[in-house]
Amino acid sequence: MVKKIACVFISGTGSNLNNLIKKSREYNFPIKIKLVISNNIHAYGIKYAKLNSIKYLLINNTRNSEQRILRELKKNKISLIILAGYMKIISKNLINLFGKKIINIHPSLLPKFKGLNTFSRVLESNEVKTGCTVHFVTDKLDSGKIITQKFFYLKKNDNVAELKRKTHNLEYLAFPEAIIKLYRNT
Ligand code: GRF
Numbered sequence: 001m002v003k004k005i006a007c008v009f010i011s012g013t014g015s016n017l018n019n020l021i022k023k024s025r026e027y028n029f030p031i032k033i034k035l036v037i038s039n040n041i042h043a044y045g046i047k048y049a050k051l052n053s054i055k056y057l058l059i060n061n062t063r064n065s066e067q068r069i070l071r072e073l074k075k076n077k078i079s080l081i082i083l084a085g086y087m088k089i090i091s092k093n094l095i096n097l098f099g100k101k102i103i104n105i106h107p108s109l110l111p112k113f114k115g116l117n118t119f120s121r122v123l124e125s126n127e128v129k130t131g132c133t134v135h136f137v138t139d140k141l142d143s144g145k146i147i148t149q150k151f152f153y154l155k156k157n158d159n160v161a162e163l164k165r166k167t168h169n170l171e172y173l174a175f176p177e178a179i180i181k182l183y184r185n186t
Contacts, residue, residue, distance in 0.1 A: 001027070001028065001030065003024075003029075003030060003031055003032040004030055004031050004032070004079045004080055004183060005031070005032055005034045005076065005077050005078055005079055005080075006024075006031040006032065006033050006034065006035075006078065006079070006080040006081070006082055007033070007034065007035040007036070007037060007072075007073060007076065007078040007080070007081050007082070008020060008033055008035075008036050008037070008081075008082045008083075008084050009036075009037045009038070009039075009081060009082070009083045009084065009086035010036060010037070010038050010040075010043055010045040010046075010084055010085050010086055011038060011039055011040045011043055011085055011086050011087040011088065012040065012043050012044065012045060012085050012087070013043075013044050013045055013085065014043060014044060014045015014046070014047070014048050014084070014085065015045075015168060015172075016084035016085060016105060016168075016171055016172070016175055017033075017036065017045050017048050017049075017084050017085075018045070018048045019171075019172045019175065019176070020033060020082065020084070020175060020176065020179075021033055021048055021052050021054070023176045023179075029176070029179070029180070030179060030180060030182070030183035031080060031179055031183075033054055034054065034055065034076050034077075034078065035054065035055050035056070035057065035072060035073075035076045035078060036048075036049035036054055036055070036056040036057070037056070037057045037058075037059060037069060037072070038056065038057075038058055038059070039058075039059050039060070039061050039065070039086070039087070039088050040087075041058050041060075045084075045085070046058070055076070057069070057072050061088065066091065066093065066094050069094065070094065070097055070098065073098060078100075079100050079101070080100065080101045080102075080103070080179075080182070081098065081100070081101070081102040081103070081137075082103055082104075082175075082179075083102065083103065083104040083105070083137060084105060084175070085105075086104075089141065090102065090137055090139075091139070092139040095137065095138070095139060101136070101182065102136065102137040103134055103135065103136055103137060103147065103178065103179075103182070104134070104135060104136075104137050104142070104144075105132060105133070105134050105171055105174065105175055106118075106132065106133045106134075106135065106142050107119065107132050107164075107167045107171070108122065108130060108131070108132070108133065109129070109130060109131050109132075109133060109149055109151055110133040110135060110142055110143075110146060110149075111142075111143070112127070113125075113130075114141055114142035114143070115141060115142065119160045119163040119164055119167070120160055122154070122163060123158065123159070123160065123163065127154060128153060128154060129151045129152060129153050129154060130151065130152065130154060130163065130167065131149060131150045131151030131152055131167065131170055132149065132150055132167050132170050132171045132174050133146055133148070133149045133174075134146075134147045134148045134149075134174050134175055134177075134178035135147055147178040147181055147182065148174050148177050148178040148181060149174070150170040150171075150173060150174045151170075152166055152170065
């Protein structure tokens with residue numbers, strides 16, 4: 001199988017990045033991760049790029065950053081951008097100039113709880129379930145077409161840490177599943 005070349009954008013822990021790196025080693029998994037971009041020089045997740053000898057780029061959120069990003073995406077023939085805990089909004093300009101697929105994972109059942117502080121808002125709500133969503137990225141925050149969702153039922157004693165743990169565990173299934181779905185018929 002000819003794998004598509006992907007770039008993962010991170011800002012923090014990078015546990016989804018780590019999971020996707022492991023998955024991408026499988027013969028049948030449709031992508032190879034060739035580049036990691038972090039807009040946070042202290043992001044723990046950079047460690048996974050280093051450990052796996054994946055090229056990484058640290059950007060500093062200045063006006064030139066987008067040009068640098070686009071240059072690297074082109075140079076590395078990236079055909080899929082995966083946002084995995086990337087805490088910056090991708091501009092319309094970048095979306096248009098890249099012109100290929102961009103996907104994101106969000107820790108709620110979109111369209112519910114778009115934006116930040118998802119877990120505390122879920123806890124304050126009357127929802128009976130929550131989960132995660134993998135979706136296409138558009139210039140509207142957390143609003144593109146949904147590719148995959150996974151959910152679990154909320155329990156009485158759930159707290160933010162517990163929701164985060166359970167959601168992450170679902171994300172490790174949802175992201176690979178969504179990526180397989182993207183390329184199923186190619
Ligand atoms: C995930 O919960 C994801 O849904 C959100 O940011 C978190 C990233 O976690 N967008 P990690 O950096 O992959 O551990």
